[in-house]
Amino acid sequence: MALLDVVDLVVEFPTRRGVLRALDGVSLAIEPGEVLGVVGESGAGKSLTGAAIIGLLEPPGRVAGGQILLNGERIDTKTQEQMRPLRGKQIGAIFQDPLTTLNPLYSIGRQLVETMQTHMKLSDRDARARAIKWLEEVGIPAAAQRIDAYPHQFSGGMRQRVVIALALCAEPKLVIADEPTTALDVSIQAQIITLLKRITREHGTSVMLITHDMGVIAETADRVAVMYAGRVAEIGPVAEVVKHPAHPYTEGLMGSIPSLTHRVDRLRQIDGSMPRLTAIPTGCAFNPRCDKVFDRCRRHRPGLVPSGKTQAACWLYATEAANG
Amino acid sequence: MLGRFLDSDVFYSFRRNPLAVGSAIILVCVLIGSVFSPWLAPTNPFDLASLNVMDSFNPPAFMPDGARANLLGTDEQGRDVLSSIMYGTRVSLFVGVLAVAFAITLGVTVGLVAGYLGGFVESMLMRITDVQLSFPSILIALLVDGIARAVLPRELHNSLELYVLIFAIGISGWPQFARTVRGSTMVERNKEYVMAARVIGIGSARIMFSHILPNVLGPVLVIATLSLGQAILAEATLSFLGVGLPPTEPSLGTLIRIGQNFLLSGEWWVTIFPGIALALMVLAINLLGDWLRDALNPRLR
Amino acid sequence: MAEDIVLLADQVSRYFDVSRPWLQRTLAREPKQVLRAVDGVSFRVARGSTLSLVGESGCGKSTVARLAVGLYTPSGGEIRFEGEAISAARAQPDLRRRMNMIFQDPYASLNPRWRVRDIVAEPIRAFKLLSSTADINARVGALLTQVGLAAADGEKFPHEFSGGQRQRISIARALSSEPEFLVCDEPTSALDVSVQAQILNLMKDLQQRLGLTYLFISHNLSVVRHMSDRLGVMYLGRIVEIGPAAEIFANPRHPYTKLLLDAIPDLDMVGRSRTPVGGEVPSPINPPPGCPFHPRCPLANARCKTEKPQVLHLGTVEIACHAAEEGRTTA
Numbered sequence: 001m002a003l004l005d006v007v008d009l010v011v012e013f014p015t016r017r018g019v020l021r022a023l024d025g026v027s028l029a030i031e032p033g034e035v036l037g038v039v040g041e042s043g044a045g046k047s048l049t050g051a052a053i054i055g056l057l058e059p060p061g062r063v064a065g066g067q068i069l070l071n072g073e074r075i076d077t078k079t080q081e082q083m084r085p086l087r088g089k090q091i092g093a094i095f096q097d098p099l100t101t102l103n104p105l106y107s108i109g110r111q112l113v114e115t116m117q118t119h120m121k122l123s124d125r126d127a128r129a130r131a132i133k134w135l136e137e138v139g140i141p142a143a144a145q146r147i148d149a150y151p152h153q154f155s156g157g158m159r160q161r162v163v164i165a166l167a168l169c170a171e172p173k174l175v176i177a178d179e180p181t182t183a184l185d186v187s188i189q190a191q192i193i194t195l196l197k198r199i200t201r202e203h204g205t206s207v208m209l210i211t212h213d214m215g216v217i218a219e220t221a222d223r224v225a226v227m228y229a230g231r232v233a234e235i236g237p238v239a240e241v242v243k244h245p246a247h248p249y250t251e252g253l254m255g256s257i258p259s260l261t262h263r264v265d266r267l268r269q270i271d272g273s274m275p276r277l278t279a280i281p282t283g284c285a286f287n288p289r290c291d292k293v294f295d296r297c298r299r300h301r302p303g304l305v306p307s308g309k310t311q312a313a314c315w316l317y318a319t320e321a322a323n324g
Numbered sequence: 325m326l327g328r329f330l331d332s333d334v335f336y337s338f339r340r341n342p343l344a345v346g347s348a349i350i351l352v353c354v355l356i357g358s359v360f361s362p363w364l365a366p367t368n369p370f371d372l373a374s375l376n377v378m379d380s381f382n383p384p385a386f387m388p389d390g391a392r393a394n395l396l397g398t399d400e401q402g403r404d405v406l407s408s409i410m411y412g413t414r415v416s417l418f419v420g421v422l423a424v425a426f427a428i429t430l431g432v433t434v435g436l437v438a439g440y441l442g443g444f445v446e447s448m449l450m451r452i453t454d455v456q457l458s459f460p461s462i463l464i465a466l467l468v469d470g471i472a473r474a475v476l477p478r479e480l481h482n483s484l485e486l487y488v489l490i491f492a493i494g495i496s497g498w499p500q501f502a503r504t505v506r507g508s509t510m511v512e513r514n515k516e517y518v519m520a521a522r523v524i525g526i527g528s529a530r531i532m533f534s535h536i537l538p539n540v541l542g543p544v545l546v547i548a549t550l551s552l553g554q555a556i557l558a559e560a561t562l563s564f565l566g567v568g569l570p571p572t573e574p575s576l577g578t579l580i581r582i583g584q585n586f587l588l589s590g591e592w593w594v595t596i597f598p599g600i601a602l603a604l605m606v607l608a609i610n611l612l613g614d615w616l617r618d619a620l621n622p623r624l625r
Numbered sequence: 626m627a628e629d630i631v632l633l634a635d636q637v638s639r640y641f642d643v644s645r646p647w648l649q650r651t652l653a654r655e656p657k658q659v660l661r662a663v664d665g666v667s668f669r670v671a672r673g674s675t676l677s678l679v680g681e682s683g684c685g686k687s688t689v690a691r692l693a694v695g696l697y698t699p700s701g702g703e704i705r706f707e708g709e710a711i712s713a714a715r716a717q718p719d720l721r722r723r724m725n726m727i728f729q730d731p732y733a734s735l736n737p738r739w740r741v742r743d744i745v746a747e748p749i750r751a752f753k754l755l756s757s758t759a760d761i762n763a764r765v766g767a768l769l770t771q772v773g774l775a776a777a778d779g780e781k782f783p784h785e786f787s788g789g790q791r792q793r794i795s796i797a798r799a800l801s802s803e804p805e806f807l808v809c810d811e812p813t814s815a816l817d818v819s820v821q822a823q824i825l826n827l828m829k830d831l832q833q834r835l836g837l838t839y840l841f842i843s844h845n846l847s848v849v850r851h852m853s854d855r856l857g858v859m860y861l862g863r864i865v866e867i868g869p870a871a872e873i874f875a876n877p878r879h880p881y882t883k884l885l886l887d888a889i890p891d892l893d894m895v896g897r898s899r900t901p902v903g904g905e906v907p908s909p910i911n912p913p914p915g916c917p918f919h920p921r922c923p924l925a926n927a928r929c930k931t932e933k934p935q936v937l938h939l940g941t942v943e944i945a946c947h948a949a950e951e952g953r954t955t956a
Contacts, residue, residue, distance in 0.1 A: 016336055041817035042788075155905050185681035186844065188905060190888040212817065215847075215890030242892050256822030258851035260874070260891045266829070267822035267851065273787045274817075516734035520795075523694050523726045524748045524802060525715065538738035 001072060002029035003206050004053065004174055009076075010065030011045075011052050011230075013277075020277040022048050022061065024230045027304065030174065035200070035207040037221030037238060039214060041253075043274055044227040046210045050176045052076070053208070054091055055083040070174070089119040092167030092205075094196075096179040098159035101166065102151040108135075108162050109147035112169050119170040134165040138195060157188035164196060168203065175200060178210045193220055214257055218242050226250045229275055229285035236310025246307035247314050249286045284315065292316060337619045344615035347608035354605050358413035365407040366393065370572075375402050381591050397593040400586065405593060408579055409601045415575040416602070419490055420556040424548055426494030427555075431501025432544060436532045438502065439509025450506065453499040461496035465558060468492035469567050482570065489568055493558045497551050504547055508540035542620045549613035553606040560602055576602045629672040631806050631838045632693060636702035638862075639663040639688050643910060660910050662688040664862035665702065667936070670806070670855075675832070675839040677849040677870065679885070680859035681906055686842045689859075690810040693840055694726050706806070722752045725804040729811035731791035735783040741794055742779030745769065748802035768797040772827060789820035796827065806838045813848060825851060846889050850874055858882045861909055861917040868942030878942060878949050880922045916947065924948040 011023035023045045030036045040046045051057050053068055055078065068076040070090060075083065087093070095101055103111060112131035116122055122130065128147070135143035138161040151159055160180065167175055177196065181189040197220055200207050209221055217224050218238060225235040226247065234247040245251040255268030272289045275281060281288055287297040296315045307317040329335055338344050357364060367374060379402035383390045390397065396405040438449040456464065472488040473481055481488070512518060513536065521531050556576075562568035563577030571578055576598050583595025641660040644650050650657070663685040670676045678686045691697045692704060695715040706714040706724060714720040725748070728734035735744055745765045748754075755761050766776030772793040783791055792812065799807055812828070813821040825848065831837060843849050849856060850870060857867035858881065866879040877883045904921035907913055916934050919925040926947075934945040948954075 041819060157905055185906065186846075187681060187884055187888045190890075191903065193890070213890065214818070214892060218892050219890050253819055254892065256819045257892060258822075258825070258847040259893070260847050260850055260886070260889055261893055263850060263871075266826050269822040269826055270819045271823070273789055273820060516728035516730055517736040519691075519696060520726065520728065520734060520798065521747065522696055523724075524751050525718070525721050526747070526751055535736055539736070 002069075003032045003034075003071065004030040004208070005069040005072075006049070006053065006066070007069070008066035009049070009052060009063065009068065011048055011057065011061055012064040013061045015060075017278070021064075021280070022230050022277060023052065024280075025066070026227075026230070026232055027066075028225050028232060028235060030206045030208060032173070032206055033201075033204045034223065035197070035209055035221045037217035037224035038208060038210045038227060039212065039217050039224055040227035041212060041274055043229075043277075045230040046212075046227050047178050048230075049227070050093075050178050050208060050210050054087060054093055054176055055080065056093075085119070088115055088167075088170045088172065090172050090174065092170070092172040092175040094160075094163050094167045094175060094177040094180045096182050098156065098163045099151065101163045102159065104151050107148045107150055108154075108166075112147075112166060115166055116169050130169070131165075134169050135162070137199060138162070138165045139191075140165075157184055157191060160184065160192050161195065164192075164199065168199060168205065171203065172205065174206045174208065176208045176210070179212070180209075181216065182211065182213070189216075196220070214242070214254070226253070229280055230277070231285060232304065232313060233286065234310055234312040234314075235304065240309045244308060244310075246310050246312040246317060247286075248290045248292050248316075250312075252289075284313070334619050338615065341615050343611050347611040347615075350604060350608040351612065354413060354601075354608070355417070357410050358417055361407070361410035361414050365404075365410045366395070367404045367407045369403040369408045369411055377402055381586075381594075383591075384593050384597075396597045397591075399583065399594045400591075405597050408574065409576070409598050412574050412576045412579050412598060413601060413605065415486075415569065415573060416556050416559055416577070416605075419486065419493065419559045419569075419575065420552050422490045423493035423497065423555045423559070424552050426490060427497035427551065428501055428544065428548055430494070431498035432505050432537070432540075434498070435502040435505025435507075436509055436536060436540075439506035440513050440528060440532050440536065442510075446506070449502070453502050456496075457499050457503075461554075462558060462561060464496040465492040465562060466565075466567060468495055469562065473567075485569060486573065489559060489562065492562070493555050496558070497555060500547055500551070501544060504543050505540050508543060509536055512536045512539050546613060546617040546620060549616055550610060553609040553613065556602070556606055556609070628669070630669045631672050631707060632670040632840065633705040634666055634668050634689070634693070634702070635705070636665050636667055637663060637689075637692060637699045637704055638665055638701035639685075639692055639697055640700045658910055661862050661912065662909060663692065664912075666859075666862070666864050667702075668857055668864065668867060670838055670840055672805075672838050673832075673836050674854040675841050675852050676855045676857065677841040677843060677853035678857045678859055678864075679843055679846060679849045681844060681885075683861075683906055683909055684859040685862040685909070686844075686859050687810055690726070690808050690840065690842045693808050694724055718752055722748075722754075722802045723804050724806045724808070725799040725802055727792075727795055727799050727807060727809045727812045730815050731788045731795060732815075734795050735791055735798075737783055739782075740779065741769075741781055741783065741786075744783070744794065745779065745798045745801050748798065752802055754801075754803065764801070765797075768801050769794075771800070771831075772797045773823075787820075788816055789823055792816060792820075792824050793827070796824075796831070800831070800835075805836070806840070808840045808842070810842045811844065812841075814843065814845060821848070828852070846885060847891070858885065861907065861912050863917065863945065864943075865918065865946065866942060866944045868940075868944075872941055878939060878944050879946050880924050880948065881918050884921070916945075922948075924953055926953070 006026060006028050009023055009026040010021065013020045013022055026049055038046045038049060052063055063076045067074055109131050112134060113127040116127050116130060132143050132147055135147060140146055140158060140161055154162065181192050184192060193216060211217060221238045223236060224238045224241050226233045226241065228249050234241060234250045241250060242254060245254050252268060252270035256270065258267060270289050275285065283299050284297040284302055287293045302313045302315045302318055304311040304313050305318045379398050380400050382394045382398040384397040385392055385395045394404050398404055434449050438446040469488060469492045476484065518531060518535055521535055559568060559575060560577030563575050564581045569575045569578050571582060579598035580595050583598060586594050639662050641662055642657065643660045644658045666689060668676060678689055680686050692699055695711045698712065704711040707720060709720065742765050745768055746761050749761055749764060755764055765779050769776050769778055774790060774793055813824050816824060832839060841852050853870040856870040856873050857864045858879065860881050866873060866882050873882060877886055913920055915931045916929045919929040928947050934947050936943050936945050937950050939949065
C-alpha cells in the first residue's frame with residue numbers, strides 16, 4: 001500500500017469573480033522510502049498540492065473534491081485540531097525560506113527539543129542529547145556548542161540544515177520539501193540536496209520534493225510528476241520522464257533547459273505561456289501551445305494513460321491504447 | 325474609465341463596507357449642502373437686511389414653541405442656525421482642503437527629495453521634520469498665526485486671516501507627508517525601473533516626479549484623507565480659541581465659540597448643532613480614511 | 626588581428642562604506658567597515674560577442690554590471706566604453722545612447738503606473754531620436770513586434786502581462802535607444818524554464834540581427850554556457866578565471882570553477898550524485914587573506930593563505946591561482 005495516496009484532488013479558491021480551480025483532479029502516490037519529485041512552472045499548482053496534503057491551504061482556498069490518504073486513512077477531512085499531531089509526527093515540512101519555519105526568538109536547541117517532546121515521550125536530558133545528535137547528523141559543526149544559538153546566528157545554508165533536522169527529528173514517514181534549495185547558491189544547494197538524500201534514505205523517509213528545477217529532480221527523485229495548470233501532465237520514473245518524455249509539454253520543457261554538456265544554437269521553445277486560472281482552455285489545458293494538437297484535445301480533457309513506462313495525460317496515447 | 329472603476333477591487337471593497345458607504349453618503353450630502361449653500365440654504369445669514377432681531381433665539385422647529393421656518397432654530401441675531409452651519413461648513417472645508425493641499429505639496433516634495441537624494445540633504449530635511457514633529461501641531465499653528473498678527477498691519481491681517489489660517493494649519497501638517505513619502509521613495513528608488521531611467525540619463529527631478537511620485541501616492545491619499553479631518557478640527561480649535569476666523573466670516577469653529585456663550589442660558593441649539601455637524605463630518609472623513617488605508621494595503625487584501 | 630573592444634575594464638574596484646552611522650560608530654569605537662564588492666577586476670568585451678560573468682551571490686557580478694553602464698563610479702581602476710572613460714562617455718548623449726541595460730526582475734523593472742507605450746518610448750524621447758508622436762508610436766509598435774508582442778500591447782499597463790512578456794517589454798525598451806552594447810543583469814533568473822528558453826532565443830536572434838554586444842551576468846552556468854563566447858568566473862569580488870567559454874567548460878583549471886561545474890544539477894545527472902564541496906562563501910567585508918578561495922579549496926597550501934595570486938596567462942585563459950601556476954594537483 002502506498003504511504004500517501006492523493007486521488008482526484010480538487011482545490012478551489014472562491015473569489016468575487018467566481019470560483020477558481022487551482023488544482024483540478026490531481027492524483028499521485030508515494031511509496032514508503034520513495035522520493036517523488038513534483039515539478040512544474042510557477043502557477044502549475046505544485047506548492048498548492050503540498051500545502052493541501054499538510055492541511056495548510058491559505059484561506060479562502062479549500063479542498064473541494066477528491067481524497068488524501070495517509071497510510072490508508074483520510075486526512076483531507078480532518079480539522080486543524082486533528083491535523084496538528086500529524087504534522088511533525090507523520091508529515092514533516094521543509095520550506096524555501098528557513099526563516100518561515102524557525103522561530104527567531106527561540107534557540108534552535110529549544111525548537112528541536114519542543115518538537116520532539118510534543119510527539120515523543122522524552123526527558124529533557126534525552127531530548128537535548130537527541131537534538132545534538134540531529135544537529136551533528138545534518139552537518140552543523142560543533143553541534144554541542146551551537147545548540148543554544150539562535151537562527152540569526154547561522155548562515156542561510158546552515159539554517160536550512162537546521163530546518164531539515166527539525167522536519168525529521170520526530171521521525172515522520174513523509175517529508176514535504178517545497179523548493180528547499182531555491183534560495184541558496186549552487187554550491188550550498190548541492191550540499192543541502194546531498195544531505196537531504198542521504199538522511200532520508202538512512203531513516204527510510206519518503207520525500208515529496210517540490211521544485212521548479214528539473215536538474216535537482218533528476219539527481220534526487222525516484223519518480224517525478226510533471227504538473228501543468230493545476231493538473232498532472234505526466235508521472236513516471238525520473239529517468240524515463242527526462243530521457244523519453246511522453247507528454248508534449250514535458251518534451252518541450254526538457255528541451256528548453258540549456259545543457260551543461262552539449263551546446264545547441266537555439267533552445268527548443270514552447271510558445272506562449274501557461275494559462276491563468278481564470279482562462280483554462282477546455283479539453284487539454286496544454287492544447288493551445290501544443291504542436292501535436294488535434295481535434296479531440298480541444299474538446300475533451302485527457303486522463304492519465306500509460307505510455308511506455310510513464311503515464312501521460314495526453315490523447316496521443318489514449319488513441320493508441322484504444323486501437324491496440 | 326467609470327466602468328473600470330466600478331469593476332475594480334477598491335470599489336468592490338468599498339461596496340462591501342457599510343461604514344465606508346455610510347460615510348461617503350454623509351460626506352456627499354455635506355459637500356453638496358456646503359458648496360452650494362448660497363443656493364440651497366433657507367436664508368443668507370450674512371444678509372444683514374434680512375435679519376430681524378425679533379426672530380432671535382427661536383428654538384428648533386421640533387420644539388414646542390419652535391418656528392417652522394427655522395429647522396434648527398436661530399441665534400442671538402435671528403440668523404437661521406441651519407443656514408449658518410451650511411455656510412460655516414463651506415468655510416471649514418475650504419480652509420481644510422487648501423491647508424491639506426499645501427501640506428501635501430510641501431511634504432511630498434521634501435519627502436521625494438530627501439528619499440531620492442539621500443545623504444546630507446536627507447539628514448538636513450529629516451532633522452527639520454523631527455524638530456517640528458516634537459512640537460504639538462496646534463502650537464505651531466498658534467505660533468504662525470501670532471507672528472502674522474504681529475507682523476502684518478491690522479487691516480491687512482483681517483483680510484488675509486483666511487489665508488494665514490490655511491498656511492498655519494498646512495505648515496503644521498506637512499511633516500507626516502514628508503516622512504511617509506521619504507520611506508516609500510527609498511524603496512522605489514532602488515527598484516529596477518528607476519535604474520532603467522538612470523541608465524539612459526534621465527535627470528533626478530524627472531525621475532522623482534514622473535517615475536517615483538505616481539508610485540508613492542497611495543499612502544499619501546490615505547494620510548491626506550485623515551489629515552483633512554485633522555485640519556478641519558485644527559481650524560475649529562483655532563477659531564474656537566478666538567485666533568481663527570472672525571464672526572463676520574464664521575466657520576463651524578467660530579459658530580461653536582459664539583454659541584457656547586448661550587449654552588448655560590438655555591439656548592443650547594446655537595452651539596450644539598454646529599458641534600454635531602463638525603463631529604459628523606470629521607467622523608465620516610476619518611472612517612473613509614480608515615477604509616481607504618485598509619483597501620490600499622495589499623497585505624490585508 | 627586587433628580586437629574591436631567595446632568595453633574595457635582595467636583593474637576596476639568598487640568599495641562600499643557599510644559602517645554604522647558616525648555617532649553610533651564613534652560611541653562603540655568601531656573602525657569604518659568597507660565592503661569590497663569588486664576588487665581589481667579586468668576584462669574586455671569584443672564587438673558583437675557575449676562576455677558572461679558568473680558567480681554566486683555576493684561575488685560582485687551585479688556591481689560590475691552597474692559599473693559597466695556607469696550607475697556606479699569605480700573606486701579604483703578604469704572602465705572605458707568605445708575608448709572613452711565611462712564618465713566622459715556618459716556625458717555625451719550619443720555615446721550614452723549606445724549602451725543600455727536589461728534587468729532581472731520583470732515585476733520591478735517596469736514602472737507600474739506607466740503605459741507600455743510610454744515605457745518603451747522613454748529612451749526615444751530622452752535622446753530625441755524621433756520628434757512627432759506618430760513616428761514615436763510607429764517605432765514603439767515596431768519594437769514591440771520585434772520582441773514578439775503586438776503593437777496594440779502598447780496601450781496596456783505592465784500588470785496585464787506575464788513575467789516573460791514583461792521581460793520582452795524590458796528588452797524592447799532597451800533596444801529603443803538603438804544601442805550596440807547591452808548589459809544583461811540576470812535577465813532570465815526570475816523566469817520559468819520554458820519562458821527562459823523563449824527569452825534566451827530572442828536575445829540570441831537580436832544579437833545576430835542587430836550585431837549587439839552583450840555583457841551577460843548570471844549565476845546559472847547552463848544559461849551562461851548557452852549564451853557566451855567568453856566567460857569570467859567571479860569569487861568574492863575578483864575574477865578567478867576568464868577565457869573562451871568553450872575552453873573553460875571543457876577544461877576548467879581554477880578549483881572554484883571546478884567546484885561550480887560539479888555543483889550544477891544537470892538533466893544528465895539522473896541517478897548520479899554530486900560530491901559537494903563544503904564551506905560557504907565568506908563575507909566580502911572580511912575576506913580571507915591571500916587567495917580568497919583558500920578556506921574552501923582542496924588544493925590550498927601555505928602560500929595560498931598569505932599571498933594573493935596574480936593573473937596568469939595559460940594559453941587562451943587567464944587564471945588567478947597558485948596551484949595552477951605551480952602545476953599542483955594536490956595540496
